[in-house]
Amino acid sequence: MTQPVTSFSKALKITPKLGEKLEKLGLYDDQDILLHIPLRYEDETRITPVADVRAGVFAQVQVRVVEHTVQFRGRRQLVVTTVDDADDILVLRFMNFYGTQLAAFRPNALIRVQGEARHGHQGLEMVHPRYQAVSDATPVSEHLTPVYPTTEGLSQGAWRKLMARALACVALPEVLPRQIIEPSWPSLFDAVQLLHAPPPEVNPSALTERDHPAWARIKFEELLAQQLSLTKAKLKRRAERAPVLEAGTDLLAQFTAQLPFKMTGAQSRAWQQILADTRRTNPMHRLLQGDVGSGKTVIAALACAQCVAAGKQAAVMAPTEILAEQLFEKLNGWFAPLGIHVAWLASSVKKSAKTQVYAALTAGEVQILVGTHALIQDAVQFYDLGLAVIDEQHRFGVAQRLALRHKMQTSVQAQIAPQFDAPHQLMMSATPIPRTLALSYFADLDVAVLDELPPGRTPIVTKLIDMQRRADVVDKIAQQVAKGEQAYWVCPLIEESETLELQTAIDTHQALQTALPHVNVGLVHGKLNPADKRAVMAQFVAGEVQVLVATTVIEVGVDVPNASWMVIEHAERFGLSQLHQLRGRVGRGALHSTCVLLFDKPLSATAKARLKIMYESTDGFAIAREDLRLRGPGEFLGARQSGLPLLRFADLEKDLALLELARDAAAWLLKHDEAAAQAHLQRWLGQRGHFLSA
Ligand code: ADP
Ligand code: MG
Numbered sequence: 001m002t003q004p005v006t007s008f009s010k011a012l013k014i015t016p017k018l019g020e021k022l023e024k025l026g027l028y029d030d031q032d033i034l035l036h037i038p039l040r041y042e043d044e045t046r047i048t049p050v051a052d053v054r055a056g057v058f059a060q061v062q063v064r065v066v067e068h069t070v071q072f073r074g075r076r077q078l079v080v081t082t083v084d085d086a087d088d089i090l091v092l093r094f095m096n097f098y099g100t101q102l103a104a105f106r107p108n109a110l111i112r113v114q115g116e117a118r119h120g121h122q123g124l125e126m127v128h129p130r131y132q133a134v135s136d137a138t139p140v141s142e143h144l145t146p147v148y149p150t151t152e153g154l155s156q157g158a159w160r161k162l163m164a165r166a167l168a169c170v171a172l173p174e175v176l177p178r179q180i181i182e183p184s185w186p187s188l189f190d191a192v193q194l195l196h197a198p199p200p201e202v203n204p205s206a207l208t209e210r211d212h213p214a215w216a217r218i219k220f221e222e223l224l225a226q227q228l229s230l231t232k233a234k235l236k237r238r239a240e241r242a243p244v245l246e247a248g249t250d251l252l253a254q255f256t257a258q259l260p261f262k263m264t265g266a267q268s269r270a271w272q273q274i275l276a277d278t279r280r281t282n283p284m285h286r287l288l289q290g291d292v293g294s295g296k297t298v299i300a301a302l303a304c305a306q307c308v309a310a311g312k313q314a315a316v317m318a319p320t321e322i323l324a325e326q327l328f329e330k331l332n333g334w335f336a337p338l339g340i341h342v343a344w345l346a347s348s349v350k351k352s353a354k355t356q357v358y359a360a361l362t363a364g365e366v367q368i369l370v371g372t373h374a375l376i377q378d379a380v381q382f383y384d385l386g387l388a389v390i391d392e393q394h395r396f397g398v399a400q401r402l403a404l405r406h407k408m409q410t411s412v413q414a415q416i417a418p419q420f421d422a423p424h425q426l427m428m429s430a431t432p433i434p435r436t437l438a439l440s441y442f443a444d445l446d447v448a449v450l451d452e453l454p455p456g457r458t459p460i461v462t463k464l465i466d467m468q469r470r471a472d473v474v475d476k477i478a479q480q481v482a483k484g485e486q487a488y489w490v491c492p493l494i495e496e497s498e499t500l501e502l503q504t505a506i507d508t509h510q511a512l513q514t515a516l517p518h519v520n521v522g523l524v525h526g527k528l529n530p531a532d533k534r535a536v537m538a539q540f541v542a543g544e545v546q547v548l549v550a551t552t553v554i555e556v557g558v559d560v561p562n563a564s565w566m567v568i569e570h571a572e573r574f575g576l577s578q579l580h581q582l583r584g585r586v587g588r589g590a591l592h593s594t595c596v597l598l599f600d601k602p603l604s605a606t607a608k609a610r611l612k613i614m615y616e617s618t619d620g621f622a623i624a625r626e627d628l629r630l631r632g633p634g635e636f637l638g639a640r641q642s643g644l645p646l647l648r649f650a651d652l653e654k655d656l657a658l659l660e661l662a663r664d665a666a667a668w669l670l671k672h673d674e675a676a677a678q679a680h681l682q683r684w685l686g687q688r689g690h691f692l693s694a
Contacts, residue, residue, distance in 0.1 A: 038146035225684035247309035290450025292584025312386025561589030
């Protein structure tokens with residue numbers, strides 16, 4: 001992307017220094033400034049009696065100074081004791097102050113103070129509030145005071161002045177045709193003006209709750225830009241060319257014949273959808289979504305078989321080495337007997353072995369390549385890539401997924417005769433996408449769902465047990481192991497310190513080994529080198545290790561059917577989907593499985609809510625819905641999606657109706673008024689890039 005250039009009109013009086021700060025906020029021109037909508041408002045239209053001031057809530061008070069003192073608490077600070085008309089006391093505290101400030105706080109001075117109070121040593125206090133000297137006749141503000149998202153060195157006062165200039169001299173002409181705008185909504189300029197300077201008659205809660213028509217207009221504008229951008233990406237993809245994976249059905253028949261099980265109805269349906277996709281001339285872009293243990297791997301294998309039968313190579317990428325290794329074992333186990341060459345690639349593979357894989361891949365001898373991020377390194381050149389499979393797709397960033405797809409352009413075939421734009425892409429995830437996200441960020445994705453678990457699974461029983469009874473749990477594990485079963489023991493998540501987390505895992509391992517002398521207790525953690533990690537996993541799979549102590553590295557997708565117990569220590573520290581994924585490690589075979597969530601008191605309200613959901617439900621969809629409710633969609637998308645312009649104004653949970661309107665409007669615009677669509681995109685996205693689709 002080219003370096004964006006700022007262009008502000010002279011009338012706004014933007015100095016180069018201010019311009020830099022605006023640029024930091026992603027604001028490049030006059031319109032961007034007007035569209036910089038306040039985050040929230042402070043109500044300076046009224047004076048709150050000190051008795052009604054609440055800790056943590058913004059308030060404006062009017063008080064008289066009783067006295068001020070300079071105190072030393074480690075450093076110098078100014079403490080001003082004040083009272084209001086009702087003689088209720090409020091303390092103001094300033095850590096940095098100038099001598100000149102003291103004059104304002106002479107005894108009996110009347111001041112108006114704005115800020116958030118907290119509980120201090122002497123009752124309620126405000127730290128570094130704003131204040132002005134006033135007289136009894138000084139009027140209060142007539143409208144709510146906007147608070148802008150900002151950056152260091154750009155004060156709210158500066159914002160208010162800048163916005164006043166912008167409102168006075170920047171035009172914001174309508175670019176959208178009237179018929180897609182709800183009649184009850186204001187024009188864009190009126191909406192913007194109202195939000196920057198709300199007149200006194202506006203209901204403050206309609207502003208803070210963002211359900212005023214002016215907000216509806218702004219949110220619709222934003223969602224429309226997103227929908228237009230996504231729809232265009234989708235149309236572009238539709239125009240791309242991919243190789244048709246048309247093949248004889250021999251290989252598929254052989255593959256299916258050797259499977260040790262019959263596919264579920266859901267698996268067959270998903271496979272039919274994928275098969276149809278790969279027979280088209282434009283690239284498949286499909287997400288296979290299915291709860292942990294629903295059997296996504298075999299679908300991926302079928303797609304690989306289809307690709308290989310068509311004479312092309314398939315790439316299968318997973319986010320961690322343990323996961324990739326498991327995929328490799330499984331695929332190789334299925335394909336090697338059919339004479340198909342499956343190769344393994346990860347950063348831990350020795351240089352000489354790597355060089356061999358590279359050469360065999362470029363020569364077209366390797367038919368399926370399975371591995372980690374190592375697949376997207378520059379040295380990797382395919383002969384003729386036809387399919388890219390990405391497991392646990394939500395754990396990859398957009399750039400990584402694009403890099404794998406790009407391997408088609410660098411393949412030998414493409415260099416000889418470039419015919420195609422992209423390989424077929426199959427993404428897999430156990431994390432269901434909520435409807436609002438499916439309509440927005442993931443709108444450019446076709447979805448196939450595995451909504452049925454393979455038969456013969458016994459439901460997992462979840463137990464919530466107080467940490468105080470941990471010893472009983474250890475006894476129970478000893479009994480189960482004596483019966484020939486296996487267990488995972490997950491150590492607590494310690495977000496603040498990786499070292500501490502590691503130490504806890506080592507200690508837990510030692511303690512369990514001591515408590516269970518006749519049991520082989522293994523240990524895996526993030527700091528273990530991949531070869532050792534693999535060795536321990538292999539011992540666990542073989543049943544030589546009966547209890548596996550692990551930090552959270554026991555990954556999604558690890559498949560050991562004989563492991564029927566899962567203990568999670570300090571379960572209250574884990575997120576919902578993390579718990580669900582961990583619990584999905586058991587219940588994979590015919591054994592009765594149990595997941596013990598050990599919790600420590602006291603529990604926060606959220607932790608309690610999470611544990612309750614885990615206790616009540618094993619349905620990944622229901623759990624994901626709750627997760628979204630507890631965390632909000634921003635976090636759901638995750639930091640990994642960084643670089644993705646998130647919605648600033650619309651709230652995907654609350655604004656589903658607006659989102660649907662925007663989707664329909666986008667379709668209409670692209671059909672009937674391409675120019676307006678273009679102008680709208682330019683206004684809202686301009687130099688900020690576009691809403692990348694996942
Ligand atoms: P996930 O969707 O979590 O990746 P896997 O593909 O690892 O699930 O499948 C979980 C387990 O279920 C594996 O042991 C797999 O062999 C088995 N499995 C998959 N499909 C079926 C089926 N139709 N019937 C019986 N077992 C199956
Ligand atoms: Mg899997």
